[in-house]
Amino acid sequence: MATAESLNQVLSMFKKLDVNHDGRLTAEELKANMPNKEAKELIRLINIYDKDGNGGIDVIEFAQMMNVMPMRDEEYKDIELKPTKEQEESVKKLFGALDEDGNGYVKLDEFTDHLVTQGVPLGRQRAKQLFMIIQSKGTADDYNPDGITYQNLLNYVVEEEFNEKEEDRIDYTAINNIEGLLRAAAIDGLQIDVSDLETFMSSADDNLELRGAVQSILKTQAAKRNADDLMSDEDKKWKAFKNFRRRGDKKTIMYSPNKIQKDVLPGRYDLDKLVTFDDLPEIEPEHVVIKNVRWVDSGENGKRGKLILPNNWDGKIPTDIATNETLAYYGASIAEGKKSNIQVKDREVIMDFTYEDNYYKEWVIDKLGGPALEFHEFHHLDTNISQKPGYWVLAKFADEAKSEIHITAFTVPIRHTVYTPGGVIHTNSFLKGTWRTMLSDGKINEAALVRANGSIPEIQIVKSS
Known part of the structure; x- marks a missing residue:
């Protein structure tokens, strides 16, 4: 039975x-x-x-x-x-x-x-x-x-x-x-x-x-x-x-399953409404979960604090494709096609920045001592205009105590722009090629990635299968 x-x-x-x-x-x-x-x-x-x-x-x-x-x-x-x-x-x-x-x-x-x-x-x-x-x-x-x-x-x-x-x-x-x-x-x-x-x-x-x-x-x-x-x-x-x-x-x-998702009659439509499907679940991007972390502010603008990580973290960060659905997990989005307004509080500029292949080794590692994560009040707009753009990395704390952090390295399609609102944790340490970026000279809260024993993790961007 x-x-x-x-x-x-x-x-x-x-x-x-x-x-x-x-x-x-x-x-x-x-x-x-x-x-x-x-x-x-x-x-x-x-x-x-x-x-x-x-x-x-x-x-x-x-x-x-x-x-x-x-x-x-x-x-x-x-x-x-x-x-x-x-x-x-x-x-x-x-x-x-x-x-x-x-x-x-x-x-x-x-x-x-x-x-x-x-x-x-x-x-x-x-x-x-x-x-x-x-x-x-x-x-x-x-x-x-x-x-x-x-x-x-x-x-x-x-x-x-x-x-x-x-x-x-x-x-x-x-x-x-x-x-x-x-x-x-x-x-x-x-x-x-x-x-x-x-x-x-x-x-x-x-x-x-x-x-x-x-x-x-x-x-x-x-x-x-x-x-x-x-x-x-x-x-x-x-x-x-x-x-x-x-x-x-x-x-x-x-x-095809036994269901028509939408009956589209002749007429004019907003494309974004045509492709909005309430029956589809939210997408959670590939990400690493790191527990028992602690963000320590430096207390000074322009000086790095520390994001203290567990000694057993292997340094691997998975990748995913930047779409509105995957970026939303971190509070970001793709700017193209979005019908939304943003408030720019202070003057910002849009400029092109080119990251050579040796940028990460010779600047991030040798000059700065390793990668860091940052957040600030001003917004970021970052447009990829290269075929090999590297990775735009986003992160967020998963709990109120800020003891668990999630991180994803996003691949951004060419001529697409990531809108990173103020307060969202991110880093440009892993970018390559040329990016057109909107930014400000406002205060930045930055924290270097450091293990509890003081060692610097060797970051590996791992492509998801």
Whole structure:
């Protein structure tokens, strides 16, 4: 029986196997984590449990494969689809026409030949995809690796005709167990993605709450699906994009999830509003976390203080690409395209500064004694106008006690400008090439990077993988 604990285990295993995080397990991903399984066996598993025929196993299908949610079970017969006599008779006639050699199953060649003779406009690749979908319908006992059985074809016809009848839509509020809900969702063509299921698991204290959460989202999805069925002809022409897929050698190599993010009608738009997506989470850039640090002010303008670091810090600072999303972690942004005003309190100038390749060694290390971080009240604007610009480094304290600091070395695309507001910690120690910079001669609070034992760390800018 599916419990919160067993589903949690399945979810954890699914996320580990889903290497590319697309919400589907392919034969290649299973092979990488199940090396003792033969390729044919893995493909067989995909064909059996891939109920929607997308070439992979989603989290619900994976739970069925792991026997957490039985695919067919007498206990849940209330949600099973029973074929009518008319359906059985029509499928027997169709199966007889398809099974030309009478061996009890329909081979791929027999299937495609029948489609051609009936004038069905499907290419060979799409016909093969339909063949595999039908072949996968049913339980493991129904599966024949050589072709489609009568039971496969009957299951397919029953499910397809069920989905075409509005009056037969499932009432999810009437199903009182988790297995039944998820099995009904699979039959009804609805899906729960990994992130949704993970949210349910984290918020539910017991099976009753979990069941209620699953009921709620399936009811919402069913209502939306039913509303989609009432779309106008103009809207329906876009529906193909919702389930768009392109398949390569027996696998999906391009696809679109079942959702249009924005419906853009003819008219004039602000570009920044068109590309603002509230559903996307904030991005946290690659950064090093250094704990047990202490910023010691010098007390004098123009004289360095110290940022005292732990003796075991290895000096590595990871890189990331400077975008509005990644820079926002530190309170900075890319100036181009930003619709915002800034207040310049004192006179500043914009000048070009060129940093030669030996700047860091001969000035930062030999003259100054090592790199430092700084902050000040005036704003910075720094435009990269070189192909090899080095790194604009930003930092911030992660706690009120200022004992933990995060640091990132940003790569700034050419002809892009980083806006670093007053108060944001940064350094130009790692720049190269020519930068066009707005700056002031105001007071600067600067702190040299020093370990607690007095040694100067050897900084390494490490490119993120």
